[in-house]
Amino acid sequence: xxxxxxxxxxxxxxxxxxxxxxxxxxxxxxxxxxxxxxxxxxxxxxxxxxxxxxxxxxxxxxxxxxxxxxxxxxxxxxxxxxxxxxxxxxxxxxxxxxxxxxxxxxxxxxxxxxxxxxxxxxxxxxxxxxxxxxxxxxxxxxxxxxxxxxxxxxxxxxxxxxxxxxxxxxxxxxxxxxxxxxxxxxxxxxxxxxxxxxxxxxxxxxxxxxxxxxxxxxxxxxxxxxxxxxxxxxxxxxxxxxxxxxxxxxxxxxxxxxxxxxxxxxxxxxxxxxxxxxxxxxxxxxxxxxxxxxxxxxxxxxxxxxxxxxxxxxxxxxxxxxxxxxxxxxxxx
Amino acid sequence: xxxxxxxxxxxxxxxxxxxxxxxxxxxxxxxxxxxxxxxxxxxxxxxxxxxxxxxxxxxxxxxxxxxxxxxxxxxxxxxxxxxxxxxxxxxxxxxxxxxxxxxxxxxxxxxxxxxxxxxxxxxxxxxxxxxxxxxxxxxxxxxxxxxxxxxxxxxxxxxxxxxxxxxxxxxxxxxxxxxxxxxxxxxxxxxxxxxxxxxxxxxxxxxxxxxxxxxxxxxxxxxxxxxxxxxxxxxxxxxxxxxxxxxxxxxxxxxxxxxxxxxxxxxxxxxxxxxxxxxxxx
Numbered sequence: 001x002x003x004x005x006x007x008x009x010x011x012x013x014x015x016x017x018x019x020x021x022x023x024x025x026x027x028x029x030x031x032x033x034x035x036x037x038x039x040x041x042x043x044x045x046x047x048x049x050x051x052x053x054x055x056x057x058x059x060x061x062x063x064x065x066x067x068x069x070x071x072x073x074x075x076x077x078x079x080x081x082x083x084x085x086x087x088x089x090x091x092x093x094x095x096x097x098x099x100x101x102x103x104x105x106x107x108x109x110x111x112x113x114x115x116x117x118x119x120x121x122x123x124x125x126x127x128x129x130x131x132x133x134x135x136x137x138x139x140x141x142x143x144x145x146x147x148x149x150x151x152x153x154x155x156x157x158x159x160x161x162x163x164x165x166x167x168x169x170x171x172x173x174x175x176x177x178x179x180x181x182x183x184x185x186x187x188x189x190x191x192x193x194x195x196x197x198x199x200x201x202x203x204x205x206x207x208x209x210x211x212x213x214x215x216x217x218x219x220x221x222x223x224x225x226x227x228x229x230x231x232x233x234x235x236x237x238x239x240x241x242x243x244x245x246x247x248x249x250x251x252x253x254x255x256x257x258x259x260x261x262x263x264x265x266x267x268x269x270x271x272x273x274x275x276x277x278x279x280x281x282x283x284x285x286x287x288x289x290x291x292x293x294x295x296x297x298x299x300x301x302x303x304x305x306x307x308x309x310x311x312x313x314x315x316x317x318x319x320x321x322x323x324x325x326x327x328x329x330x331x332x333x
Numbered sequence: 334x335x336x337x338x339x340x341x342x343x344x345x346x347x348x349x350x351x352x353x354x355x356x357x358x359x360x361x362x363x364x365x366x367x368x369x370x371x372x373x374x375x376x377x378x379x380x381x382x383x384x385x386x387x388x389x390x391x392x393x394x395x396x397x398x399x400x401x402x403x404x405x406x407x408x409x410x411x412x413x414x415x416x417x418x419x420x421x422x423x424x425x426x427x428x429x430x431x432x433x434x435x436x437x438x439x440x441x442x443x444x445x446x447x448x449x450x451x452x453x454x455x456x457x458x459x460x461x462x463x464x465x466x467x468x469x470x471x472x473x474x475x476x477x478x479x480x481x482x483x484x485x486x487x488x489x490x491x492x493x494x495x496x497x498x499x500x501x502x503x504x505x506x507x508x509x510x511x512x513x514x515x516x517x518x519x520x521x522x523x524x525x526x527x528x529x530x531x532x533x534x535x536x537x538x539x540x541x542x543x544x545x546x547x548x549x550x551x552x553x554x555x556x557x558x559x560x561x562x563x564x565x566x567x568x569x570x571x572x573x574x575x576x577x578x579x580x581x582x583x584x585x586x587x588x589x590x591x592x593x594x595x596x597x598x599x600x601x602x603x604x605x606x607x608x609x610x611x612x613x614x615x
Contacts, residue, residue, distance in 0.1 A: 021511075028517040029437055032429040033445070039426070043486045044452045047463035054463065061466055106356060109349050122601065123357040127364075129593040129604075131546035131565045134586045138363045141370070141383075141579050148366040151384045187360060188608060195609030215345065244456045247548070263458050270462045271553070283459035290454055 072281035096238035103189035136251025431495035
């Protein structure tokens with residue numbers, strides 16, 4: 001009896017509490033966060049924890065597991081396919097440097113008045129919206145012997161006999177594949193950079209024009225300083241991006257002829273050979289590299305933008321000063 | 334201007350347009366060559382160079398055949414179901430999360446933001462090694478709802494777009510509604526959500542393109558390719574015995590990228606602004 005009365009009392013208390021502002025706040029916070037947090041936990045942190053655990057076992061998805069300690073990690077560095085794949089990512093890093101430089105160049109051109117600028121921008125951006133598998137087929141077709149690429153090169157005067165097999169020849173096939181990834185992403189990078197350049201105060205350009213600065217000087221003294229944050233960010237992102245290159249080799253060559261990147265090898269080990277432990281160890285190694293790159297990035301930004309708050313306040317002033325200094329030098333010449 | 338400066342000026346303009354034309358050509362060529370081949374008859378495809386234009390630009394045979402062979406009718410139905418469900422759920426979940434994170438101060442607010450941010454560091458494909466086991470134990474393999482739930486896993490870029498937008502909506506709007514006796518849910522649902530529309534459009538386009546193009550997980554978790562193809566996985570039909578019939582393959586590729594092309598033409602501005610908004614993360 002007493003217990004019943006007690007629950008009735010707390011029920012009334014609960015209702016009262018739920019009607020109060022504080023109660024409403026807590027209810028809405030919990031109600032609105034429960035689904036995203038459950039999703040985040042189920043599909044990100046739970047598998048993350050499991051994966052770290054798996055990496056110490058020799059196991060398949062079903063069947064018994066044997067604890068093997070650090071052996072899987074040793075295999076990652078001793079197996080030729082795993083370690084070789086890590087070296088392959090250097091090609092992709094090279095590709096992303098080309099991609100960023102190209103994007104920066106085109107973005108600079110397009111952020112000034114250009115006839116038909118929007119059409120050019122659209123053409124170059126569109127590849128980013130095509131699905132990876134379609135891109136795979138497009139480039140399989142593109143690189144096939146005697147097909148699109150060879151034909152275009154023949155128009156330019158090359159002999160077919162002198163051209164390599166773009167996807168078979170081991171000295172060139174990785175470059176061909178990196179090319180597809182540059183093709184896919186340079187337009188997107190370009191749009192990113194255009195956005196950053198456009199956020200620069202247009203008065204600065206006018207002032208520079210009046211002072212007689214040419215395009216290159218405008219780029220060097222106005223554009224580059226104001227977008228260096230986003231450029232550095234992209235350079236560092238490209239390190240992790242290169243390590244996770246997957247779709248071009250997976251779809252175009254299935255990793256044959258020495259084109260298997262880290263993810264292609266990992267996918268094969270996990271889902272075809274079902275060596276889940278080894279694949280998990282590979283994933284953890286990759287994650288550690290990505291963490292290292294991220295920490296490096298944080299440190300770098302801390303070092304470069306030590307007085308970030310000053311920058312926010314005095315960014316315009318600073319640039320004005322820079323411009324004045326630049327103008328003074330120009331006058332002195 | 335001296336003559337030298339003049340020549341330099343014209344040369345700069347020439348180089349500028351040359352670069353634009355050249356790189357636009359590079360960007361378009363692979364796709365255009367596919368379009369050319371998609372309109373060729375079998376005989377033409379066998380006997381002419383790939384860059385020779387087709388006799389008829391109205392030949393639909395390859396498109397019909399590709400659509401049929403790759404089971405693309407079914408694929409479009411599935412992809413549409415997936416797209417609509419994922420967008421509806423992720424908009425509701427994303428905006429409500431952003432609302433709570435932006436409007437309320439509570440212990441753990443910062444921690445939760447960081448948890449979401451940290452999750453972006455974990456590369457999706459690597460995570461699938463362990464997610465596969467979880468999907469299996471939830472009976473989510475070969476299940477459309479299962480795949481949809483997994484794809485709804487909130488993405489941080491969208492949340493950041495929403496949070497940024499909330500920051501620009503004055504809190505006094507909330508406060509006056511509270512004085513009028515509105516509950517927090519009413520504020521979110523009746524006042525803020527309609528104001529958030531531009532941000533929702535941007536986030537939806539980004540997420541929509543990503544979902545429509547998603548291949549890896551669809552291939553991994555929707556293994557029944559007869560009943561559960563998506564547009565991206567249906568293209569994979571062409572890998573087997575049809576692997577050298579490029580007139581069919583190209584037609585399939587063109588069909589699969591048409592929706593993306595239409596969305597791009599209609600929503601160019603939002604897509605570009607979405608790109609820039611997404612870049613603020615990190």
